[in-house]
Amino acid sequence: MSTIAVLGAGKIGESLLSGLLDAGHAPEKLVFTERYQQRVDELTERYGVHGVDVPTAVERADVLVVSVKPQDIEPLLDEIAPLVTPEKLVVTLCAGLPTGLFERRFAAGTPVVRVMPNTPMLVGEAMSAISGGTHATEAQLDTVEQLLGSVGRVVRVPESQQDAVTALSGSGPAYFFYLVEAMVDAGILLGLPRSVAAELVVQSAVGSAAMLREGEGHPVIMREGVTSPAGTTISGIRELEKHGVRAAMIDAIEAAHSRSVELGATHRRTDE
Ligand SMILES: NC(=O)C1=CN([C@@H]2O[C@H](COP(=O)(O)OP(=O)(O)OC[C@H]3O[C@@H](n4cnc5c(N)ncnc54)[C@H](OP(=O)(O)O)[C@@H]3O)[C@@H](O)[C@H]2O)C=CC1
Numbered sequence: 001m002s003t004i005a006v007l008g009a010g011k012i013g014e015s016l017l018s019g020l021l022d023a024g025h026a027p028e029k030l031v032f033t034e035r036y037q038q039r040v041d042e043l044t045e046r047y048g049v050h051g052v053d054v055p056t057a058v059e060r061a062d063v064l065v066v067s068v069k070p071q072d073i074e075p076l077l078d079e080i081a082p083l084v085t086p087e088k089l090v091v092t093l094c095a096g097l098p099t100g101l102f103e104r105r106f107a108a109g110t111p112v113v114r115v116m117p118n119t120p121m122l123v124g125e126a127m128s129a130i131s132g133g134t135h136a137t138e139a140q141l142d143t144v145e146q147l148l149g150s151v152g153r154v155v156r157v158p159e160s161q162q163d164a165v166t167a168l169s170g171s172g173p174a175y176f177f178y179l180v181e182a183m184v185d186a187g188i189l190l191g192l193p194r195s196v197a198a199e200l201v202v203q204s205a206v207g208s209a210a211m212l213r214e215g216e217g218h219p220v221i222m223r224e225g226v227t228s229p230a231g232t233t234i235s236g237i238r239e240l241e242k243h244g245v246r247a248a249m250i251d252a253i254e255a256a257h258s259r260s261v262e263l264g265a266t267h268r269r270t271d272e
């Protein structure tokens with residue numbers, strides 16, 4: 001079992017720690033770094049995993065998972081670059097940042113794998129897409145696939161598709177949560193108690209997701225199955241169409257894609 005260091009245990013870093021522990025990863029094979037002692041104590045108490053300083057993390061771990069915000073990457077790279085040798089495997093979860101940015105900062109030949117996961121990792125249901133950089137071998141991609149496979153599903157994509165993945169499944173949970181919030185609000189408007197509205201919406205989401213997962217058919221066919229002639233659903237669908245919800249969703253995901261490209265471009269400019 002590899003020792004994994006999570007460098008920056010915020011929302012996604014914590015999801016990874018939690019997901020790996022739930023999947024049976026030994027706590028002594030996990031370490032993390034954080035900026036503030038309060039956060040270190042919080043995570044140690046919650047998971048029994050040790051917060052360490054950067055040199056200790058790099059020394060102990062075989063796999064270094066970089067999970068700071070793209071805006072915070074430079075100071076972290078300054079700190080770890082002199083310590084990282086090509087025997088380590090660097091895994092970046094950072095939106096927008098290309099593997100080349102990391103490769104240029106590390107010793108020649110250091111393998112880097114770019115990953116875009118999502119927060120359902122917390123409950124073992126992540127969707128992660130992985131892409132190898134110039135020096136990552138097939139065996140190293142297998143290692144990353146196995147690691148993330150223990151906390152959800154994994155696909156391999158060319159790195160050129162990672163900005164699209166980021167927009168779709170990286171950010172995707174936020175769009176589902178947003179939809180759930182809006183539907184619960186509708187329930188409140190119609191006079192349902194919040195707890196009842198939330199239970200109705202969440203179970204409907206879980207049930208619909210299970211149907212999608214089990215391949216009951218194309219989403220359009222499943223939607224048609226709910227939409228009775230002259231019934232209630234078609235009245236609702238007409239409103240969604242009137243308000244351009246489909247176009248809004250496409251625009252939202254396109255905007256997220258543009259932002260991912262922009263994050264990478266900013267760093268390419270400062271790096272050159
Ligand atoms: N959240 C998500 O759903 C997803 C996020 N990602 C990517 O993961 C990365 C992290 O995102 P997210 O978890 O949301 O962000 P967070 O801000 O929640 O997590 C980053 C953590 O890293 C800490 N940190 C910053 N700099 C350092 C450093 N030099 N050494 C140690 N710790 C440091 C931050 O501390 P402090 O708060 O004190 O600054 C923070 O706790 C981003 O690059 C993002 O693109 C990818 C997929 C999904």
Ligand SMILES: O=C(O)[C@@H]1CCC=N1
Pocket residue numbers: 095166170171
């Ligand atoms: O919002 C973000 O930038 C990160 C990347 C994907 C999900 N959260």
